[in-house]
Each structure stands twice: as structure tokens, then as C-alpha cells.
Amino acid sequence: MTTLDTRLRDLRTRRKALVPYFIGGLTADWTTYVSASILAGADVIEVGVPFSDPMMDGPVIQAGALRALSNNVTLESICHDLSVAAFEVPIVVMTYYNVLHHFGLERSAELLAQSGVAGVIVPDLAIEESTPWHDVATAADVATVLMVAPSSPAERVQRIGELSQGFVYAAARMAVTGRAADVGDASRVVQAVRATCDTPTYVGIGITTADHAREAATLSDGVIVGSALVQRILDGASAQELEGAISTFRRALDGASSEA
Amino acid sequence: MGPPDAGGHFGSFGGRFVPEALMPACLELDAAFRDAWADPDFVAEYHRTLREFGGRPTPVTYLGRLSERLGLSVYAKREDLAHTGSHKINNVVGQALLTKRMGKTRVIAETGAGQHGVATATAAARLGLACSVYMGEVDTVRQALNVFRMELLGATVVPVTSGSRTLKDAVNEALREWVTCVADTHYCIGSVMGPHPFPWMVREFQSVIGVEAANQLRDFGVTTPDFVVACVGGGSNAAGVFAGFADSSAQLIGVEAAGGSAVGLGVPGVLHGMRSLLLQDDHGQIEEAYSISAGLDYPGIGPEHAYLADQGRARYVAVGDDVVIEALQVLSELEGIIPALETAHAVAWLLRAAGDEIPAGSTVLLNLSGRGDKDVAQVRSILRGES
Numbered sequence: 001m002t003t004l005d006t007r008l009r010d011l012r013t014r015r016k017a018l019v020p021y022f023i024g025g026l027t028a029d030w031t032t033y034v035s036a037s038i039l040a041g042a043d044v045i046e047v048g049v050p051f052s053d054p055m056m057d058g059p060v061i062q063a064g065a066l067r068a069l070s071n072n073v074t075l076e077s078i079c080h081d082l083s084v085a086a087f088e089v090p091i092v093v094m095t096y097y098n099v100l101h102h103f104g105l106e107r108s109a110e111l112l113a114q115s116g117v118a119g120v121i122v123p124d125l126a127i128e129e130s131t132p133w134h135d136v137a138t139a140a141d142v143a144t145v146l147m148v149a150p151s152s153p154a155e156r157v158q159r160i161g162e163l164s165q166g167f168v169y170a171a172a173r174m175a176v177t178g179r180a181a182d183v184g185d186a187s188r189v190v191q192a193v194r195a196t197c198d199t200p201t202y203v204g205i206g207i208t209t210a211d212h213a214r215e216a217a218t219l220s221d222g223v224i225v226g227s228a229l230v231q232r233i234l235d236g237a238s239a240q241e242l243e244g245a246i247s248t249f250r251r252a253l254d255g256a257s258s259e260a
Numbered sequence: 261m262g263p264p265d266a267g268g269h270f271g272s273f274g275g276r277f278v279p280e281a282l283m284p285a286c287l288e289l290d291a292a293f294r295d296a297w298a299d300p301d302f303v304a305e306y307h308r309t310l311r312e313f314g315g316r317p318t319p320v321t322y323l324g325r326l327s328e329r330l331g332l333s334v335y336a337k338r339e340d341l342a343h344t345g346s347h348k349i350n351n352v353v354g355q356a357l358l359t360k361r362m363g364k365t366r367v368i369a370e371t372g373a374g375q376h377g378v379a380t381a382t383a384a385a386r387l388g389l390a391c392s393v394y395m396g397e398v399d400t401v402r403q404a405l406n407v408f409r410m411e412l413l414g415a416t417v418v419p420v421t422s423g424s425r426t427l428k429d430a431v432n433e434a435l436r437e438w439v440t441c442v443a444d445t446h447y448c449i450g451s452v453m454g455p456h457p458f459p460w461m462v463r464e465f466q467s468v469i470g471v472e473a474a475n476q477l478r479d480f481g482v483t484t485p486d487f488v489v490a491c492v493g494g495g496s497n498a499a500g501v502f503a504g505f506a507d508s509s510a511q512l513i514g515v516e517a518a519g520g521s522a523v524g525l526g527v528p529g530v531l532h533g534m535r536s537l538l539l540q541d542d543h544g545q546i547e548e549a550y551s552i553s554a555g556l557d558y559p560g561i562g563p564e565h566a567y568l569a570d571q572g573r574a575r576y577v578a579v580g581d582d583v584v585i586e587a588l589q590v591l592s593e594l595e596g597i598i599p600a601l602e603t604a605h606a607v608a609w610l611l612r613a614a615g616d617e618i619p620a621g622s623t624v625l626l627n628l629s630g631r632g633d634k635d636v637a638q639v640r641s642i643l644r645g646e647s
Contacts, residue, residue, distance in 0.1 A: 052545040053428065053531060055435050056279045062422050074543045097277055098530045102544025124277045124530070128267055149281035151442065156283065174281055174443075176436045 004118040004143035004166035007090055008200045011043055016253040017167075017202055017222025018213075020229050020246060021046040021094065023064040024081065025073030031085040033233060036243035038089055041250030045087060046121065046224060049075050049095035056096075056123040058178035060227040064234055075099055075108065079115035090118040092145060092166065097125045097133075105133050109140040119143035119166045127159055134163065148193055150174050150185040161197030168193050168201045170220060178227025181208050183216045190220045210252035217256040225249060261463065261499075261506040261564065268456020270567035276455040278533045282435070285442040286533075290457040292362050297464060302361065309353050310468065313386060315343045316350075318469075320476040323626070325594040330614035331621065335480065336597070336628040337473040337501060346600065346630030347469060347497045348379035352448060354465035356383035359446040366390040366445040370434040372399055372427035372493075373554035374406025375600075375630065376450030381415035383448075391415040394434040396426040399554060406634065424548050427557055431532050451494025452562030455533030459562050463499040470504020473625060482623055484508045490627035491515045491605040492576065493556040495565045497629035502574060510625075512574035514565060515609045520549030522561035523569045523576035529560075536563040552581040552642075553601035553635075583608040585642055588632060600630035601638070 011017055020037045022030060024047045034045050050065035050073060057065065075095070082091060093112060100108040100122065112120065120142060125133060127146065137144050143165035148157050151174060161168060170193055173184030186203045193201045203216040204224030213223045232242060268274045268290075276286055296302040310316040318341045323334040339347040352369075359367055367389050371377030377393035384391035393410055397419040400407050407417050418437075423429035431454075438447040452459045452466070470488075477485060488505045490498035492514035502512045516523060526537035531546055539547040539559040549559045561576075568574035584601060587608035592598045599607060606626055610618070618624065632639070 053423065053432050055432055055532075056439075058436070059422065066423070069545060096530075098538075098540070098544045098546070101528075101530050101535075102540060123279045124533070126276050126278055126280065126283050128283075129275050129277055147280045149279070149283075151281055151284045153284060156280070160280070171281060175440050179440075 002119070002138065002141050002143040002165050004090055007118070008167050012200050012221050016217040016256055017043045017200065018249055018253050019044045019046055019202060019222060019224040021048060021224060021226035023048040023050060023061065023068050023230060024078035025068040025071055026064050026233060031081055032239045033242050034085065034087060036239040037246045038087060040243045040246035042089060042246055043222070044090045044092060046092050046094050047078065047082065049078050049093055049099055051096035051099055054096060056176050058176045058227060060178040060231045060234070064230045075103055076111065079111050079117070082117060083115045086116060091116060092119040092121060093117050094121040097122050100133065106136045109136045109142050112142050113140040117142060119145050121145045121169060123147060127163060130163070145169055147171050148189055150189055154192065157192045158196040161193055161199060164199055167221070168197070168199050169224065170201050170203045171205045172203050172216065173206050175205060177205055181206060183207070183212050186216050187219050210248045213249050214252040214256045217253045223253065261503050264456065264460050268460065270564045271570060273534070273536050273563035273566040274456055274459055275535050276533060277530045277535065278455045279439065281439045282442065286455050286457070288362070292358060293457050293461045296358055296361055302357065306354055306357055309357065310350060313343065314349045314353055315341060316468065317472045318342050320473055320480070322480060323595050326591065329594065330610065332614055332618060333623045334610065334626055335477060335482070335485070335624070336626045337469060339469060339497065339627065339629045340597065340599065340631035344379045344382050345633060346375050346379070347466060347500060348376050348450065349382070350468055350500065351450065351462050351465045351496060352379045352383040355446065355448045356387045356389060359389060360387055362446065364444050364446045366441070367448045368392045368394065368434050368437055368445055369448045369450060370394045370427065370430035371450065372430065372557055373634065374399070374403040374410070375555060375634065377417070378406055378409050378413070380448050381410040381413035384415065385413045392418055394418050394420050394430040394437065396420045396424070396430050398425040399427070402554065426548065428546065428559055435532070451496040452499045452564060453494045453532060453534060453560065459534065459564055462496055463503060463564060466496050466500025467503035469497065469500035469627065470502060473501060474504040477625065485510050485625040486622040487511045487513055487618055487624045489513045489515065489606050489610060489624060491556065491602045491629060492561060492565060493520065493558045493602065495562040497627055499562060499564060501627040506573065512568070513609065514574055514576040515606045516576055516578045517549070517551035517553060517556035517605060518578040518580040520551045520556050520558060521578040522559065523565070524578050526560065531560055534563045536560050537566045552584055553605065555600070555602040556605065577609055579605050579608040579612065583612065585639060587611055588639060597628065598632035598636065599628060600632050601635045603629045
């Protein structure tokens with residue numbers, strides 16, 4: 001078990017996980033937004049390392065990624081920022097495989113681990129191709145979080161459940177990030193995951209309001225909120241305003257009763 | 261050129277690097293293609309459609325005046341005479357028939373210059389499938405007539421405003437769209453790229469070029485040409501013609517655009533579902549390709565080409581924009597064939613290499629992948645010094 005597995009299983013005994021997503025380097029002071037969200041009750045932080053061709057992301061995160069890239073943001077610069085910030089909550093990096101592949105798998109895993117990163121989400125790394133990364137990441141105690149989609153048949157859900165570390169990312173719908181606005185197929189996907197493994201299961205993709213978050217958290221162990229927050233930052237929200245938004249999600253989650 | 265391994269790998273290239281949401285569709289497509297391609301009825305329908313609708317077989321033409329000029333024997337496989345003006349029809353007919361066989365009712369496609377979009381819209385109309393084509397906004401302006409052609413054919417053209425607004429972004433957007441509609445929609449990829457089984461499947465659908473050409477050359481008394489030459493963007497026409505000669509002693513030459521030379525300038529990476537050679541910066545961000553020809557404006561190359569280059573079975577060379585227009589003029593004036601700008605890259609390499617890398621007296625098969633009608637306005641502007 002990775003450290004992230006241990007921490008998130010412990011978290012599950014206390015409350016529903018709130019996982020906001022931030023694009024690393026979107027603004028020069030991007031880590032102050034992360035700090036604000038932790039103050040407001042975020043449990044895990046997902047940090048996007050931008051890629052030029054984000055296949056799984058909708059217009060909001062695409063725009064954010066391009067802006068960050070125009071600021072010359074790199075895997076190394078984001079890891080540097082994370083090292084300096086030394087956040088107390090677990091950090092999970094989301095990026096596309098080419099970024100890790102180009103930097104070198106072993107080198108990437110070591111850099112992430114040294115920067116205090118507990119896990120990664122690599123949406124274009126299918127389980128069939130994931131072994132080389134999985135091996136070096138596990139050796140560095142960096143968890144690899146895998147996604148289950150509404151289209152995943154039972155045998156794939158089982159395999160993903162066995163392989164995913166930290167948590168299982170349950171995609172609420174067949175869509176890229178930021179486009180949908182309800183909890184979609186979350187119930188069915190979460191149930192499919194729970195039938196095969198005991199790993200905490202968080203719902204993402206399409207969670208834009210506190211109501212969605214409450215509903216999704218009732219079904220699962222936590223929620224991931226991405227585009228809705230990135231949009232606020234792109235629109236010029238201050239760290240304080242973001243703290244307010246995260247607090248709203250926190251209250252919604254704390255009010256969610258679990259069916260599990 | 262054999263099949264890839266079960267995971268779609270050609271050596272260390274290829275594979276399937278897609279979001280989990282698309283994996284079931286890739287697996288379904290792999291199974292459906294294997295089943296169809298082994299079914300004599302499907303194969304017969306594919307060939308019948310290409311014969312009755314697609315204009316196959318395309319002829320091989322001996323290019324007498326060019327041969328005399330270059331001191332070579334040059335034969336051209338005339339994909340420019342296929343329906344819609346290029347080899348693209350071979351692939352889309354295969355994929356459209358497969359779409360129907362899978363019980364899906366709609367196809368989506370990416371397009372750069374519009375050739376593949378027009379071909380997909382054509383096959384979709386013929387087979388009664390709905391069709392949406394993703395095209396970079398920049399390209400919809402550069403190729404406005406092709407947008408109109410697709411609309412005439414009943415397709416919807418979706419301008420892509422993300423990223424660089426060109427071909428690579430059209431692929432990204434088509435993949436994103438496919439995630440949302442994969443249950444009833446097939447993504448008809450236009451080249452030997454993308455996740456497995458696309459690179460292999462598209463090569464198989466295009467291999468009709470090489471198989472036909474090998475037979476036709478025998479009628480000219482040519483058992484094996486010394487060189488087989490084709491332009492390469494993603495590499496579908498090259499893969500198709502190479503497939504007929506991979507087991508022979510012919511030297512296989514792929515001609516890339518200098519500004520999009522994935523073999524010459526790229527390094528291994530992962531994009532659009534495949535591991536291949538890609539143009540990228542020091543941090544693994546994909547760089548844009550630049551070419552006079554929109555069809556070669558792609559920062560990668562099909563994974564099987566990366567493998568053939570790695571194995572030394574095929575050689576990849578590059579020519580710059582500067583010599584392409586001249587090549588187009590030479591072929592037009594000497595042979596009465598206006599080639600597509602993409603194809604003119606292969607002609608340009610012939611002009612440069614004749615008597616040097618291609619020894620005098622050699623026999624050459626040139627894959628004349630497309631006709632230049634779509635490019636004449638652009639060529640006129642360039643020759644008049646307007647652009």
C-alpha cells in the first residue's frame with residue numbers, strides 16, 4: 001500500500017473527501033489558491049500539470065492549460081512550487097502521459113516523490129499500457145489513481161479496482177471535463193467499483209455545484225471539483241473568493257449522509 | 261508488413277493510450293475489424309464498393325517524359341483518379357462499411373485540408389450514415405470550398421477553436437466528441453495513426469494500393485521496382501503502397517515535409533492514442549508542424565512508420581516548401597497531371613535524388629496519392645507572389 005492509500009482510508013473514517021483541482025502555474029501565485037482551499041476544508045489537492053493536447057479536458061481547462069503554458073510552466077517548475085509550499089494535505093498530480101514519458105518515467109516518479117506528491121492521475125494511460133509507469137511510481141511511493149468510466153464493463157472495473165491506488169476516480173459521465181452539469185451515471189459507476197474493491201471512490205467530471213457535490217458524495221467517498229473552480233480563477237476570483245466557494249462545497253459534503 | 265502484437269505495438273511504437281472511457285470502444289473496434297477482415301463477404305463488399313463507387317482499380321501510368329528527363333523509369337500509381345481525388349476513399353469506404361456492420365449510425369472525422377473530411381462525408385452519404393467533421397477554424401478559412409463540399413454531401417462541419425486551430429486540434433476535438441457519443445458513433449480516423457487498431461486497420465484498408473500496383477507493374481514487365489516513393493504526413497498512402505512491396509527488395513522511401521518531419525526531427529512520445537515519433541519541445545509539449553501542404557501539417561507520424569524507420573526497412577527523407585511548387589509544375593507540364601501539394605513532395609524528392617541517391621536507370625514507383633485541384637488557387641497565389 002502506498003502512503004496515499006493509508007491516508008485516504010483514514011480520511012474515509014472521518015468525512016467525505018473534497019478534492020479541488022488547480023492548474024499548476026495558472027497564475028504566479030497559484031499556490032495561494034491551494035492554501036485558501038485547504039483552509040476552507042479541502043482534503044486532497046489535484047494539481048494539473050498542463051499539456052499542449054489535453055484529450056480528456058473541456059474548454060475551461062484547455063484554456064487554463066494554454067495560459068499556464070504561455071507562462072512557461074513545466075513539470076519541474078510546478079514540482080518546485082509544491083516543494084516550497086509543502087502542503088499538509090495529500091497532493092495528486094494530474095497530467096498526460098507524454099509529460100512523464102518525455103521527462104523519463106523513473107525521473108518523473110522520483111521528482112514527484114521528492115516534491116511531496118502522493119499520487120498521479122494520467123487519464124490517457126490505459127491499464128494495458130500502465131505497467132512501466134506503475135512499477136516505478138509504486139517504488140517511489142507515488143500512487144497511480146485510475147479512472148472508471150460509465151462505459152467500463154465489469155471485468156475492466158475489477159481490474160482497475162485492483163490496480164488503482166489511493167482512490168478510484170469514478171467518471172460520472174461519458175464526457176470530458178467541464179461540460180456536464182449533473183451527477184450523470186455516478187451512482188451506477190460507484191456501485192460497480194464498490195462491488196469489486198474496497199478502495200475509496202471519488203466522483204468527478206460534471207460536479208459544478210454544491211448540490212451536485214452533496215448528491216455525489218452521498219453515493220461515494222468524495223468528489224473532485226475541477227472546471228467550476230478553474231473558471232472562477234480564469235475570471236479573476238481572489239484567493240479569498242475561492243475560499244468562500246470551497247467552503248460552500250465543504251458544507252454540502254458535511255451535510256451529505258452516506259448510503260454506504 | 262505484418263500485424264502488430266495483440267496490444268497494437270509495432271516494436272516499441274503504437275499501442276493504445278486513450279482515456280478509459282474510450283478503451284471499450286477501441287477493444288470493440290479491434291474485435292469487429294478482425295472479424296470483418298476475415299469474413300469473405302465483408303471483404304467482397306469492400307472491394308465491390310471501391311470498384312463500383314470508388315473508381316478502383318486506379319491505373320498505373322508510365323511517366324515517359326519525366327523518366328527521360330531524370331534518366332529513370334518512373335511509374336505512377338494513380339490514386340489521384342480515385343473518387344474524391346485521392347487515396348482517402350479506400351480507408352473511408354472500409355471504415356464506413358465497418359460502422360454499419362457494428363450497428364452504429366454515425367461517423368465523425370477530423371480533417372486538415374479537407375480531403376479526409378470530404379471522403380468521409382462521401383462514404384457516409386453513400387451508406388446512409390450521419391456525419392460530423394471536425395476541422396480547425398484556421399483550416400475552415402483556408403479550405404472554405406472543401407467545407408462547402410462536405411455540406412453539400414450532407415455532413416456537418418464543426419470548426420475547432422481550441423489550441424492551434426489546425427489538424428492536431430481537430431483530432432483532439434474529435435476524440436473528445438467521441439467520448440460523449442461512442443455508443444452510436446464511429447470515429448473514422450483519416451490516417452495510420454491513433455490508438456490500436458486504427459494504424460493497422462487503416463493500413464489494411466489502404467494496402468489495396470500496393471497490392472494492385474505490384475500486379476500492374478508486372479504487366480509492364482517490372483517484377484520489383486528499385487524504389488517505391490510516397491509522401492508522408494500521418495502516412496496512410498505510404499503505408500498502403502509500401503504494403504505491396506514490404507517483402508520485396510524495393511527500397512521504400514517516405515517523403516516528409518521539412519517543417520513536419522517527425523522522423524527527422526521528432527522524438528518518441530505519446531499523442532492521440534499512440535506512441536510514435538513526435539515533434540515536441542524540451543518539456544514534452546507538442547509542437548506545431550509547418551508545411552505548404554495542409555495534409556502534411558501533422559506533428560507526428562503513424563507508429564508503423566516509426567517502426568519501419570527504426571528497423572531500417574523504410575527510409576524517410578524531407579523536402580522543403582521551396583522545391584514543392586516547382587515539382588508540381590514539372591509534373592503538370594511534362595505529364596499532364598497536376599498533383600496535390602502533398603504528392604508534389606514525393607515528386608520533389610525524385611527530382612532531387614535522380615542520378616544521385618537514385619542511381620541512373622533505376623525503376624521507381626511513385627504513389628501519386630492525390631490530385632491538385634484543391635490546391636490550384638493556393639499555387640496561383642504563390643506563383644503570383646501573393647503569399
